[in-house]
Amino acid sequence: MGVDLGTQSVRALAVTDDGRVLGRGSAPLTGHREGDRHEQLPADWWRGAADAIRQTLSSLSPSASASATPARGRTRVRGMAVCGTSGTVLLTDARGAPLTPALMYDDGRAGAEARYAQETGAEVWDALGLRIQPSWALAKLLWLTGAGAGVGAKSANGTLQGARVCHQPDFITARLVGRPVPTDSSHALKTGYDLHTRSWPTAVQDRLGLSGLDFPAVVAPGTPLGTVCAEAAADTGLAEGTPVIAGMTDGCAAQLGSGAWEVGRWNTVLGTTLVLKGVTATPLRDPAGVLYNHLSPDGHWLPGGASSVGAGALTHVFPGADLARLDRLAADREPASVVAYPLVSRGERFPFLAADAEAFTLGRPSDDADHYAALLQGVALAERLCLAYVRFLGAPIDGPVTFTGGATRSGYWNQLRADILGRPAALPEQADSALGMAVLAAHAVTGDDAARRMVRIRTILEPRPGAGRRFDGPFVTLVDALERRGWLPSDMATYAREHG
Structure with a gap:
């Protein structure tokens, strides 16, 4: 079983060894957004996770009986792992x-x-090829504690002295096991964990004023954390004693679930926002620090970045609209009469860092269909710029790019993205980060290459002949606009115009 803690919902998936989905469930999540603020209540995560797991178990098909047997009145799951949004963090008591x-x-x-944080630990971050961003958990810990340069909630020397650092999935795995558990190195990365030495940079934490916090032990993804306790079994319907496995971030989980595991393969996760991640033999060095490297369970590296562009812009601009109908109308607007950069929230993180970046549209759309088409195309143009950036850094890109994430429900958008990228696009049968966590759980309990057995590619979309050239002009227009605003560095803009 895999559990994915998203922005708007929790999703769970029960999968067999050969990739057949036996059950699924979901539960909504809500939060508080106001300006730069975006908070959620951890208790809501647990209620959502418990509901999604219960739904998944109750929807198991009759064919599940061969691989999932009852235990003390509950369905036996051989192992489960949890992923969450990268950089989401809170503080808990012991x-x-x-x-x-x-x-x-x-x-x-x-x-x-x-x-x-960047200035204080520059020598460490430079050696790791990292640049601390406002969205990273390390910066948020400074804000929460009031340590360092920020003005946060409480002083680390007061109420929060000794508080435990907790990433989003840590909260769920701790509730499942019944006690605080180690975090995984994937989620720890944006909290400043050193993947090369496999340790927290305690000297930097001291200089930042964070030494009073309890940073958790860190284990590799796929490490057993414990088993489901009696209280969690009662809440979720899982059998007591079910193994709980350390997970990865949602972007890494999608990479696992995409089947793109060979060096040179890349996956884009398009949900509320856009995440691009690939596989390299060695860490990919990025002097700008907007691309960072996770370590995969098999020893390869997973460089990638998360943009604030994404499908969330569609529901923001067209709340409650019939998106399938708008898809049909957008097909006649290639290209749209305007060029859009559809940021979901203020600030951009990848393929450039610009805290003041805001969504924009160049020109006035002629109607809703034109505006909607510009948003679809704008996300795909940003995706094209992200791929250009990893090529700019020297990364190999071999074979089709894999598409995962909730946006893959739109067949029209999938084809449009393949056209604009000018590359084949592979679509797995299950485009869900929860599948990646099921793959990781299977790998942990069986010890074999679960991804090759469990991930099924539904289709490979080829770019339509000549379709991509229609978007060369809008792509250059977008690159020019990003450069004029001072967000996209000139060397990258030049490369994108010539090779993107």
Whole structure:
């Protein structure tokens, strides 16, 4: 079983060894957004996760009986793992009870703290090829504690002294096991964890004023954390004793679930926002620090970045609209009469860092269909720029790019993206980060290459002949606009215009 803690919902998936989905469930999540602020309550995550797991177990098909047998009245799951949004963090007490709300992955209030953390630990971050951003958990910890340059909630020397650092999935796995558990190195990365030495940079934490916090032990993704306790079994319907496995971030989970595991393969996760991640033999060095490297369970590296562009812009501009109908209308607007950069929230993180970046549209759309088409095309143009950036850094891109994420429900958008990228696009049968966590759980309990057995590619879309050339002009227009605003560095803009 895999559980994915998203922005708007929790999703769970029960999968067999050969990739057949036996059951699925979901539960909505809500939060508080106001300006740069984006918070959620951890208790809502647990209620959502428990509901999604219960739905998944109750929807198991009759064919599940061969691989999932009852145990003490509950369905036996051989292993489960949990992923969450990268950079989402809160503080808890020693028992795991929340002391603060959760600052979500795109909460942008820690700008001053990010600059302070970058300057204070520059020698460490430079060696790791990292640049601390306001969306990163390390900057948010400074904001929460009031340590360093920021003005946060409480002083680390007061109420929060000794508080435990908790990433989004840590809260769920702790509730499942019944006690605080180690975090995984994937989620720890944006909290400043050193993947090369496999340790927290304690000297930097001391200089930042964070030494009073309890940073969790860190284990590799796929490491057993414990088993489901009696209380969690009662809440979720899982059998007591079910193994709980350390997960990865949602972007890494989608990479696992995409089947794109060979060096040179890349996957884009398009949901509320856009995440691009690939596979390299060695870490990919990025002097700008907007691309970072996760370590995969098999020893390869997973460089990638998360943009604030995404499908969330569609529901923001067209709330409650019939998107399938708008898809049909957009097909006659290639290209749209305007060029859009559809940021979901203020600030951009990849393929450039610009805390003041805002969504924009160049020109006035002629009607709703034109506006909607510009948003679809704008996301795809940003995706094209992200791929150009990884090529700019020297990364190989072999074979089709894999598409995962909720946006793959739109067949029209999938084809449009393949056209604009000018590359084949592979679409797995299950475009869900929860599948990646099921793959990781299977790998942990069986010890074999579960991804090759469990991931099924539904189709490969080829770019339509000549379709991509229609978007060369809008792509250059977007690159020019980003450069004029001072967001996209000139060397990257030049490369994108010539090779993107």
